[in-house]
Amino acid sequence: MKPILSCREVTRLxxxxxxxxxxxxxxxxxxxxxxxxxxxxxxxxxxxxxREGTRRLADAETLRNR
Amino acid sequence: xxxxxxFRSRIEQQRAYLLRFARLQLRDRDAAEDAVQETLLAALxxxxxxxxxxxxRTWLTGILKHKIIDAIxxxxxxxxxxxxxxxxxxxxxxxxxxxxHWGAPVAAWRDPDASLEQVQFFEVLEACLAGxxxxxxxxxxxxxxxxxxTDEICKELGITPTNCWVMLYRARMALRLCLEARWFGVxxxxxx
Numbered sequence: 466m467k468p469i470l471s472c473r474e475v476t477r478l479x480x481x482x483x484x485x486x487x488x489x490x491x492x493x494x495x496x497x498x499x500x501x502x503x504x505x506x507x508x509x510x511x512x513x514x515x516r517e518g519t520r521r522l523a524d525a526e527t528l529r530n531r
Numbered sequence: 532x533x534x535x536x537x538f539r540s541r542i543e544q545q546r547a548y549l550l551r552f553a554r555l556q557l558r559d560r561d562a563a564e565d566a567v568q569e570t571l572l573a574a575l576x577x578x579x580x581x582x583x584x585x586x587x588r589t590w591l592t593g594i595l596k597h598k599i600i601d602a603i604x605x606x607x608x609x610x611x612x613x614x615x616x617x618x619x620x621x622x623x624x625x626x627x628x629x630x631x632h633w634g635a636p637v638a639a640w641r642d643p644d645a646s647l648e649q650v651q652f653f654e655v656l657e658a659c660l661a662g663x664x665x666x667x668x669x670x671x672x673x674x675x676x677x678x679x680x681t682d683e684i685c686k687e688l689g690i691t692p693t694n695c696w697v698m699l700y701r702a703r704m705a706l707r708l709c710l711e712a713r714w715f716g717v718x719x720x721x722x723x
Contacts, residue, residue, distance in 0.1 A: 526551060
């Protein structure tokens with residue numbers, strides 16, 4: 466795993482991180498990138514949010530009855 | 532009321548939820564109805580094995596997931612026109628410049644947690660899901676809605692893990708853009 470990732474590569478890895486356990490090198494490379502890239506940091510949060518939102522989708526109807 | 536009838540009516544109360552759960556994955560009302568019907572029948576016949584160990588909804592959802600996977604398998608066997616894929620891949624590439632950096636900086640989503648309390652947000656999310664190519668949406672929902680592991684999804688859809696990751700990646704990228712355009716963007720302008 467090369468130490469410097471492009472933003473495009475980061476987005477792929479962030480997505481894969483939601484589907485498989487990333488290797489040590491991959492996790493370090495992501496951290497290094499997040500430390501200097503606000504866009505990818507935001508992207509990472511948005512992906513976690515998307516997961517949370519989709520998980521709650523089936524229960525969303527209950528919000529209507531509040 | 533006798534206990535068996537009570538069980539039946541408690542199960543019946545979960546029908547609407549189960550139907551919604553199935554419809555989100557299967558995108559087909561009839562197929563969803565069938566899966567739920569099979570689930571309720573199976574549940575009635577398995578009352579003894581329920582024994583109140585978990586919440587009824589959780590238990591029923593567990594049965595339903597198996598029925599949904601059966602339905603996906605059946606649908607997979609039928610020949611399907613695959614017009615999907617190619618164009619959304621191209622749209623994704625435009626997000627980045629030639630060196631792989633963001634073409635435009637990623638904007639922060641304002642107060643996303645508040646969105647999770649709004650039914651309108653979920654309506655937008657559902658609309659965004661409906662806009663995905665069928666196969667992409669199926670893989671994404673198997674992962675995030677049904678909570679299956681990628682190797683199960685690959686097996687059921689007959690694709691390689693790499694293919695699976697690519698599909699999930701595309702789904703997430705497309706959903707992110709859609710939510711930004713249809714929810715987080717709108718929210719921002721309405722606050723001005």
